[in-house]
Amino acid sequence: MKQLTILGVGLLGGSIGLAVRAxxxxxxxxxxxxxxxxxxxxxxxxxxxxxxxxxxxxxxGSDLVILCTPVGAFEDILRKIAxxxxxxxxxxxxGSTKRSVVKLxxxxxxKGTEFVAxxxxxxxxxxxxxxxxxxxxxxxxxxxxxxxxxxxxxxxxALEFWQLLEMRVxxxxxxxxxxxxxxxxxxxxxxxxxxxxxxxxxxxxxxxRGFLDTTRIAAGDAALWRxxxxxxxxxxRSGVARLQEQLRQVMTLLEAKDREPLRQWxxxxxxxxxxxxxxxxxxxxx
Amino acid sequence: MKQLTILGVGLLGGSIGLAVRAxxxxxxxxxxxxxxxxxxxxxxxxxxxxxxxxxxxxxxGSDLVILCTPVGAFEDILRKIAxxxxxxxxxxxxGSTKRSVVKLxxxxxxKGTEFVAxxxxxxxxxxxxxxxxxxxxxxxxxxxxxxxxxxxxxxxxALEFWQLLEMRVxxxxxxxxxxxxxxxxxxxxxxxxxxxxxxxxxxxxxxxRGFLDTTRIAAGDAALWRxxxxxxxxxxRSGVARLQEQLRQVMTLLEAKDREPLRQWxxxxxxxxxxxxxxxxxxxxx
Numbered sequence: 001m002k003q004l005t006i007l008g009v010g011l012l013g014g015s016i017g018l019a020v021r022a023x024x025x026x027x028x029x030x031x032x033x034x035x036x037x038x039x040x041x042x043x044x045x046x047x048x049x050x051x052x053x054x055x056x057x058x059x060x061g062s063d064l065v066i067l068c069t070p071v072g073a074f075e076d077i078l079r080k081i082a083x084x085x086x087x088x089x090x091x092x093x094x095g096s097t098k099r100s101v102v103k104l105x106x107x108x109x110x111k112g113t114e115f116v117a118x119x120x121x122x123x124x125x126x127x128x129x130x131x132x133x134x135x136x137x138x139x140x141x142x143x144x145x146x147x148x149x150x151x152x153x154x155x156x157x158a159l160e161f162w163q164l165l166e167m168r169v170x171x172x173x174x175x176x177x178x179x180x181x182x183x184x185x186x187x188x189x190x191x192x193x194x195x196x197x198x199x200x201x202x203x204x205x206x207x208x209r210g211f212l213d214t215t216r217i218a219a220g221d222a223a224l225w226r227x228x229x230x231x232x233x234x235x236x237r238s239g240v241a242r243l244q245e246q247l248r249q250v251m252t253l254l255e256a257k258d259r260e261p262l263r264q265w266x267x268x269x270x271x272x273x274x275x276x277x278x279x280x281x282x283x284x285x286x
Numbered sequence: 287m288k289q290l291t292i293l294g295v296g297l298l299g300g301s302i303g304l305a306v307r308a309x310x311x312x313x314x315x316x317x318x319x320x321x322x323x324x325x326x327x328x329x330x331x332x333x334x335x336x337x338x339x340x341x342x343x344x345x346x347g348s349d350l351v352i353l354c355t356p357v358g359a360f361e362d363i364l365r366k367i368a369x370x371x372x373x374x375x376x377x378x379x380x381g382s383t384k385r386s387v388v389k390l391x392x393x394x395x396x397k398g399t400e401f402v403a404x405x406x407x408x409x410x411x412x413x414x415x416x417x418x419x420x421x422x423x424x425x426x427x428x429x430x431x432x433x434x435x436x437x438x439x440x441x442x443x444a445l446e447f448w449q450l451l452e453m454r455v456x457x458x459x460x461x462x463x464x465x466x467x468x469x470x471x472x473x474x475x476x477x478x479x480x481x482x483x484x485x486x487x488x489x490x491x492x493x494x495r496g497f498l499d500t501t502r503i504a505a506g507d508a509a510l511w512r513x514x515x516x517x518x519x520x521x522x523r524s525g526v527a528r529l530q531e532q533l534r535q536v537m538t539l540l541e542a543k544d545r546e547p548l549r550q551w552x553x554x555x556x557x558x559x560x561x562x563x564x565x566x567x568x569x570x571x572x
Contacts, residue, residue, distance in 0.1 A: 121494050141492070170491075183485055184493045188500045191477060193555035194532040196562075198525070199469055205456075206427070207470045207562045208407050210503045214474045215559050217496045222553035226545060229552075233540045239484070240533055246480040247526055254519045259512060266515075267508035269479035273501050276482075276493045 001161075003028040005062040007055055007077055009042040011123055012094050013068030014132030017047030019165045022134050032058035042129050056084035064161060067093035072227040074101060078108040090157050091115045096181065097231040098145045098174040106149075116150055116158035119143045119177060120167060127221055139283075142167040145174040168283060182235030187243065189225055190236065192218035287447075289314040291348040293341055293363055295328040297409055298380050299354030300418030303333030305451045308420050318344035328415045342370035350447060353379035358513040360387060364394040376443050377401045382467065383517040384431045384460040392435075402436055402444035403460060405429045405467070406453060413507055425569075428453040431460040454569060468521030473529065475511055476522065478504035 004020055006013040009031040017029050031048030032055050033039045039051035052058035059065045059081045067074055074095065085091065091113060095101045098117050105115040120142040142162040146155045155171075162169045172180070192215040199207075229236060253262045290306055292299040295317040303315050317334030318341050319325045325337035338344035345351045345367045353360055360381065371377065377399060381387045384403050391401040406428040428448040432441045441457075448455050458466070478501040485493075515522060539548045 121492075141494075143492075180486070180489050180492050183489050184497050188481060188497055190533070190536060191481065192500060193552055194529055194536065195474060195477065196555040196559050197551070198528045198532045199558075200466070203466050203469050204558070204562050205565065206407075206429075206466050207566070208427070211470050211474055212559075212563065212566070213499045213502050214478060216499050218552075218555050218559050220556065222549045222556055225552050226549040229540060229548070230543060230545070236540065237537065240537060242484045243480055244530065244533075246484045247476070247530075250476060250480065251523065251526060254515060254522065257516060259516070262515070263508045263512040265483070266479055266504075266511050269482040269504050270506065270508055272485075272490070273482050273498075273504050276490050277498065279491065280493070280498070 001027045001063050003030065003062040003064075005030045005032065005059045005065040006048065007032045007058065007065065007067050007081070008069035008073075009033050009038060009047060009129050010068065011127055011129065011131050011136070012120070013066070014042050014045070014047040014129035015122075015134070015136035016066060016068065016094075016165070017042065018045070018132055018134040019137055021046055023164050030058050030062060038129055042132075045129070045132060047129065047132055055080045059084050059086075059089070061086055062089060064157075065089060065091045067091070067095070070224050070227060071095040071097060071101065071231060072223075075104055075108070078104060082109055082113070085109075085113050087112070089113070090154055090161075092118045092158050092161070094118060094120055096185070096228045098143075098177045100231050102145065102147060102174045114151060114154035114157075116154050117145045117174065118158060118162065119145070119181070120162060120165075127224075137162075138166040140167055142169045143177050144169055144171050145177045146171060147174065178232050179235050179238075182232050182239050186228060186232050186236055187239040189217050189220065190229065190240070191243070192216070287313045287349050289316065289348045289350075291316045291318065291345045291351045292334065293318045293344065293351065293353050293367070294355035294359075295319050295324055295334060295415050296354065297413055297415065297417050297422070298406070299352070300328050300331070300333040300415035301408075301420070301422035302352060302354065302380075302451070303328065304331070304418055304420040305423060307332055309450050309452075316344050316348065324415055328418075331415070331418060333415065333418055341366045345370050345372075345375070347372055348375060350443075351375060351377045353377070353381070356510050356513060357381040357383060357387065357517060358509075361390055361394070364390060368395055368399070371395075371399055373398070375399070376440055376447075378404045378444050378447070380404060380406055382471070382514045384429075384463045386517050388431065388433060388460045400437060400440035400443075402440050403431045404444060404448060405431070405463060406448060406451075413510075423448075424452040426453055427569075428455045429463050430455055430457050431463045432457060433460065464518050465521050465524075468518050468525050472514060472518050472522055473525040475503050475506065476515065476526070477529070478502070 029048045030050045031042050032052050042048045055077050102117050120137055122137045122140040144158055159169050196215050196218050315334045316336045317328050318338050328334045341363050388403050408423045408426040430444055445455050482501050482504050
């Protein structure tokens with residue numbers, strides 16, 4: 001890899017720059033962004049070598065280009081960079097939803113441009129290049145979502161790139177990705193926000209550590225999450241329905257004072273969560 | 287305070303013993319429990335001076351008696367200790383629900399026995415005297431729930447006791463306590479368990495840090511939580527209904543692709559949570 005372009009140098013883009021710098025010190029790193037302050041900060045911490053405020057200029061001559069802006073900005077940027085991508089350049093992204101991104105790239109990119117959609121699962125509710133870290137991705141999961149149209153060589157290059165960042169890479173279809181992420185990430189976010197929203201004003205003085213842990217993800221950026229939820233609304237609808245069915249079942253047990261089935265339902269949830277923790281410890285964090 | 291009896295020496299009972307020992311070293315501490323191993327461990331760590339396996343023997347001669355067993359065991363213990371409580375003895379508890387405890391105490395205790403219900407909000411999903419800590423309660427909130435029938439002198443003694451443990455004490459009616467706790471503690475528990483229960487098996491490999499934080503409280507003891515949820519079922523029903531109304535509203539915004547109202551709903555939840563965090567920092571932890 002001679003030259004990498006990072007489109008959007010926030011927490012994720014900045015951390016990719018730092019990680020590539022550490023793993024492959026000879027690679028030139030170009031960063032695109034709107035704000036000169038952000039680009040300057042990215043240069044200062046060594047996340048990028050060169051800053052560009054024009055996306056087409058930023059991608060010229062790069063072997064690998066990574067879309068790291070919010071998903072809502074992808075269409076505009078794809079249209080601008082499509083004519084400027086070098087032959088043989090691989091394009092990937094870090095978006096939290098994958099069906100719409102794959103569709104968008106397919107409709108905009110020229111034939112011959114190689115695109116492989118990716119979702120590295122790392123980051124936090126914090127945003128901005130000032131939180132960028134070399135090890136943000138290390139040992140975390142990256143879901144790569146090829147389609148039947150993805151050239152095997154392009155897929156191979158994408159997998160290799162995320163492995164360079166020491167990520168555990170798995171492949172899913174864009175459809176499976178969005179369905180699973182709705183359940184384990186987007187629905188929990190929606191629920192956390194709903195749980196905060198339904199509280200009476202008086203309750204706020206009585207929220208303890210449990211409440212704050214449960215709702216931590218609701219602190220995320222509203223515009224970013226709005227776009228994710230809108231993009232995955234169909235899967236969320238299914239998730240909300242299945243959650244409501246669980247609530248209906250447990251409320252029925254409560255009304256009937258069905259002590260032992262109620263205990264079993266709670267114990268099964270506690271055991272299942274413990275299983276998730278154990279799997280995670282085996283494969284390290286995320 | 288010459289002698290204190292702790293009925294049930296688990297995490298909370300054991301920590302009360304350690305904290306009283308530190309704050310008032312001349313006070314004798316008697317512990318009641320079923321399991322000799324637990325009582326022995328409580329003695330070893332200095333949480334109690336004397337162990338009893340008979341609750342009536344444990345309360346004899348004490349100025350203060352604290353019920354620290356699960357709420358489900360209260361009725362049986364109250365019947366056993368009622369005849370043995372010394373004149374002028376103050377009885378309190380650490381149960382997570384208050385209406386049923388107040389009613390139970392009122393129906394079982396002799397006239398003249400002073401009972402003031404309390405809920406020190408501390409602890410964790412861990413259980414057992416081996417996790418007991420002197421500072422478990424320090425700076426945390428204790429809700430004391432007097433009724434119009436509570437003698438002011440008894441209320442005063444209860445408030446003083448929890449302040450001795452360096453708790454921030456507030457007063458609520460048993461009804462307000464149960465209503466507020468349903469929203470900020472019992473409903474979040476129910477939701478966390480439902481969120482784990484509704485997952486497909488395949489999803490378990492994709493649960494990240496956000497999911498684990500959101501569902502941490504679901505790891506609590508199933509029988510203990512079963513009793514809490516059963517005891518507060520009416521308030522939970524109201525909480526579930528209000529949560530479902532929030533979910534209905536946000537799904538309507540999603541279906542209509544109402545971008546700005548959706549962003550505002552998410553931003554309001556994030557800001558509201560931030561307000562809770564700030565209040566908490568001002569008053570220290572819990």
